[in-house]
Amino acid sequence: MRDAYLIGAGQSDFGAFPDKSYLSLFRTAFENACESVSKEFDPVNVDEAYVGNLSIGGRQIGLPGPAATEHVGLHAIPSVRIENACAASGYGVRQAVQAVKSGMADVVLAGGTEVMNDLGDDRVRYWLGVSGEMEWERMAGTTFSGVFAQIASAHMAEYGTTREQLSHVAVKSHENGAKNPHAHLGHECSLEDAESAPTVADPLTLYHCCPMSDGAAVVLVASEEVIDEYDDDPIRIAGVGAASDGVGLFERNSYTAIPASETAVNQAYEDAGMGPDDIDFAEVHDCFSIAEIVAYEDLGFCERGEGGVFAERGATKLDGELPVNTSGGLKSKGHPIGATGASQVVEVFEQLHGRAGERQVENSQIALTHNIGGSGGAAVVHIFEKEGAA
Amino acid sequence: MRDAYLIGAGQSDFGAFPDKSYLSLFRTAFENACESVSKEFDPVNVDEAYVGNLSIGGRQIGLPGPAATEHVGLHAIPSVRIENACAASGYGVRQAVQAVKSGMADVVLAGGTEVMNDLGDDRVRYWLGVSGEMEWERMAGTTFSGVFAQIASAHMAEYGTTREQLSHVAVKSHENGAKNPHAHLGHECSLEDAESAPTVADPLTLYHCCPMSDGAAVVLVASEEVIDEYDDDPIRIAGVGAASDGVGLFERNSYTAIPASETAVNQAYEDAGMGPDDIDFAEVHDCFSIAEIVAYEDLGFCERGEGGVFAERGATKLDGELPVNTSGGLKSKGHPIGATGASQVVEVFEQLHGRAGERQVENSQIALTHNIGGSGGAAVVHIFEKEGAA
Numbered sequence: 001m002r003d004a005y006l007i008g009a010g011q012s013d014f015g016a017f018p019d020k021s022y023l024s025l026f027r028t029a030f031e032n033a034c035e036s037v038s039k040e041f042d043p044v045n046v047d048e049a050y051v052g053n054l055s056i057g058g059r060q061i062g063l064p065g066p067a068a069t070e071h072v073g074l075h076a077i078p079s080v081r082i083e084n085a086c087a088a089s090g091y092g093v094r095q096a097v098q099a100v101k102s103g104m105a106d107v108v109l110a111g112g113t114e115v116m117n118d119l120g121d122d123r124v125r126y127w128l129g130v131s132g133e134m135e136w137e138r139m140a141g142t143t144f145s146g147v148f149a150q151i152a153s154a155h156m157a158e159y160g161t162t163r164e165q166l167s168h169v170a171v172k173s174h175e176n177g178a179k180n181p182h183a184h185l186g187h188e189c190s191l192e193d194a195e196s197a198p199t200v201a202d203p204l205t206l207y208h209c210c211p212m213s214d215g216a217a218v219v220l221v222a223s224e225e226v227i228d229e230y231d232d233d234p235i236r237i238a239g240v241g242a243a244s245d246g247v248g249l250f251e252r253n254s255y256t257a258i259p260a261s262e263t264a265v266n267q268a269y270e271d272a273g274m275g276p277d278d279i280d281f282a283e284v285h286d287c288f289s290i291a292e293i294v295a296y297e298d299l300g301f302c303e304r305g306e307g308g309v310f311a312e313r314g315a316t317k318l319d320g321e322l323p324v325n326t327s328g329g330l331k332s333k334g335h336p337i338g339a340t341g342a343s344q345v346v347e348v349f350e351q352l353h354g355r356a357g358e359r360q361v362e363n364s365q366i367a368l369t370h371n372i373g374g375s376g377g378a379a380v381v382h383i384f385e386k387e388g389a390a
Numbered sequence: 391m392r393d394a395y396l397i398g399a400g401q402s403d404f405g406a407f408p409d410k411s412y413l414s415l416f417r418t419a420f421e422n423a424c425e426s427v428s429k430e431f432d433p434v435n436v437d438e439a440y441v442g443n444l445s446i447g448g449r450q451i452g453l454p455g456p457a458a459t460e461h462v463g464l465h466a467i468p469s470v471r472i473e474n475a476c477a478a479s480g481y482g483v484r485q486a487v488q489a490v491k492s493g494m495a496d497v498v499l500a501g502g503t504e505v506m507n508d509l510g511d512d513r514v515r516y517w518l519g520v521s522g523e524m525e526w527e528r529m530a531g532t533t534f535s536g537v538f539a540q541i542a543s544a545h546m547a548e549y550g551t552t553r554e555q556l557s558h559v560a561v562k563s564h565e566n567g568a569k570n571p572h573a574h575l576g577h578e579c580s581l582e583d584a585e586s587a588p589t590v591a592d593p594l595t596l597y598h599c600c601p602m603s604d605g606a607a608v609v610l611v612a613s614e615e616v617i618d619e620y621d622d623d624p625i626r627i628a629g630v631g632a633a634s635d636g637v638g639l640f641e642r643n644s645y646t647a648i649p650a651s652e653t654a655v656n657q658a659y660e661d662a663g664m665g666p667d668d669i670d671f672a673e674v675h676d677c678f679s680i681a682e683i684v685a686y687e688d689l690g691f692c693e694r695g696e697g698g699v700f701a702e703r704g705a706t707k708l709d710g711e712l713p714v715n716t717s718g719g720l721k722s723k724g725h726p727i728g729a730t731g732a733s734q735v736v737e738v739f740e741q742l743h744g745r746a747g748e749r750q751v752e753n754s755q756i757a758l759t760h761n762i763g764g765s766g767g768a769a770v771v772h773i774f775e776k777e778g779a780a
Contacts, residue, residue: 001492001494048632054451055451059524060524060637061524062444062473062475062763062764063474063475063637063763063764063767063768065473065634065768066474066634066636066637066768067523067637067767069634070635070636070637070767075634075635076633076634076635076649076650076653077633077634078633078634079634079768080472080473080474080485080768081471081472081473082470082471082472083452083453083455083470083471083473084452084453084455084456084469084470084471085453095470095485095488098485098488098489098492099488101492102488102489102491102492103391104391104488104491104630132452133450133457134450242438242468243467244455244456244459244460244466244467244468244469245456245465245466246456247453247456247457247460251460259466260466373452373453373456374452374453377456377457377460378453378455378456378469378470380468
């Protein structure tokens with residue numbers, strides 16, 4: 001198995017762009033990714049492509065992969081849509097690594113694009129609902145906010161986690177997102193703002209929930225055979241892990257953990273020969289603030305049940321011991337379903353190349369991304385290492 | 391790159407099953423695939439899965455991959471939806487081969503499942519429409535029948551192809567499908583039936599169009615390292631090719647060829663070190679009879695423009711020089727979008743193992759499958775070789 005490297009990554013702005021096409025957003029992300037490559041990059045070298053998309057918005061339901069890649073001039077290459085709800089392009093990145101390792105491709109595009117705000121609220125809720133478990137959760141009237149409210153309630157009951165701790169996560173996310181020019185909600189929020197916001201699904205307030213965003217992100221992965229053509233100081237994709245679980249919360253063994261995340265991260269740690277102590281910073285899946293707290297625990301960043309305290313004492317702030325979601329995360333940067341996983345990798349790329357501006361984490365060389373689909377029916381984890389940076 | 395082998399393949403009946411779930415159809419296909427393996431097969435050995443689905447039918451829009459694999463007891467493995475419209479599970483088979491070649495997996499499931507008949511006609515037409523090119527073709531009122539009618543008209547004008555030649559394809563498909571117990575339309579049809587059927591989109595009559603089907607198919611692919619555990623007389627996946635093109639017919643260089651098919655098949659021939667003369671039989675994408683005639687030409691089975699004559703003189707009949715669509719093809723066996731590509735491989739598996747009953751092609755060892763998405767926005771080709779059968 002040959003090694004795979006991250007050679008480029010870019011994204012569009014995330015926000016509410018009901019008048020934009022999933023194609024134009026993809027083009028912006030693609031152009032930014034191509035420009036991000038350290039040496040000259042000719043798109044004609046892209047061998048194949050994986051495009052994450054849930055097709056919310058009634059646009060191109062079938063064949064959005066070829067439609068997107070042909071639109072940016074990547075003509076005739078194998079191109080396919082990858083879908084695992086919110087983990088679509090995280091899985092896309094895994095496919096890119098696999099394509100490189102297989103020897104079938106040297107340069108692979110993994111990206112995602114989503115337009116969600118061109119539909120009225122009822123329609124968006126419908127699409128989001130059908131990404132949850134359909135036959136029981138959705139038919140019983142539960143939404144994703146409701147499912148994560150159940151997770152939050154269970155975590156509070158079992159470990160004494162508080163709503164204020166959830167708010168600390170939100171405050172930190174917005175603090176970082178305010179430094180990210182691509183963020184959907186790029187403003188700061190106070191603890192008071194988060195606490196006093198309207199309740200969406202008790203105990204979650206508006207500031208404990210990510211927004212509905214439009215946007216695109218693109219990542220470029222290359223093989224060790226060609227890496228010298230693109231980067232003298234490359235980022236190796238050191239570990240990959242992926243797992244599934246029952247799509248419904250009620251099908252799982254635990255309400256206070258995401259078992260698929262645990263399985264995926266353990267694979268990734270084993271693949272990389274690393275553990276949580278090796279990680280310098282991480283982008284984790286915080287569709288709701290409770291999801292970030294559970295992620296701290298699932299990924300081994302803190303002990304089980306201590307995620308709330310970990311957030312509260314500032315461990316995951318930009319200047320903390322393990323910065324998490326320096327991009328602003330899904331909460332502040334935004335969450336255009338199909339683009340989210342690739343966008344996490346954009347942040348890793350910018351950080352490890354020292355291009356993160358005010359958000360820059362100093363002296364970091366190893367990063368982790370964690371992307372889940374639905375409420376944990378799928379999870380995918382990647383570990384990235386800046387070579388020669390030790 | 392290590393070799394990948396086809397060790398098992400099975401499908402559900404294809405038909406109109408508005409009362410069946412995409413999950414129960416997938417289970418049937420999965421169980422048939424497991425039973426088809428020559429030696430004992432324990433599903434716990436499946437390392438990862440690719441599930442083709444266009445999600446027509448308003449069922450599980452997000453996460454159908456994990457939902458399907460968890461439903462059949464494949465717990466916690468990486469599982470993801472692959473979508474390229476009608477080429478979804480054909481691309482899934484390619485991902486399975488890639489997963490094996492990458493060394494990340496030893497046994498991989500590629501399948502597809504689709505329920506289309508649980509919706510009223512208008513809704514189905516909507517979903518099918520959005521698999522075509524959305525912004526121009528669909529908005530102008532064109533459907534897939536209309537697009538392939540344009541291809542047929544252009545082929546007739548350029549090469550003198552006749553409607554009767556299209557009908558010969560239909561008669562042959564039904565002749566084969568009548569011998570396939572899984573076929574949706576498992577009855578024979580006469581030349582007169584095909585010619586006199588109502589016009590769908592001139593020059594295409596009802597018998598020149600495939601039906602809207604529900605069903606599922608599952609294929610199991612294994613690495614050379616483990617092949618001895620599953621099969622003493624294995625089928626090697628000797629060649630793989632895939633390509634895209636503009637999703638709209640108007641974006642292509644040709645109305646009388648599918649350029650993506652030509653690119654994909656040339657890759658597959660090169661990968662296998664073979665050419666069209668090596669192929670003993672093939673399953674090609676005949677969503678409309680004209681598509682089969684164009685496929686003969688794109689795949690090099692006959693000269694450009696001679697596809698109609700090739701069909702008329704019976705070259706592709708069961709006892710012809712190059713039997714095509716021995717399963718009955720999309721026309722008679724049926725076309726449940728996400729399952730079609732994998733179902734083509736089911737036919738290859740049964741034929742090469744001598745299990746095709748009345749449809750059996752004698753003395754065959756090399757087969758080709760050809761699966762396109764939409765009207766040619768995506769194409770994927772596989773070549774299979776029964777080892778030691780020479």
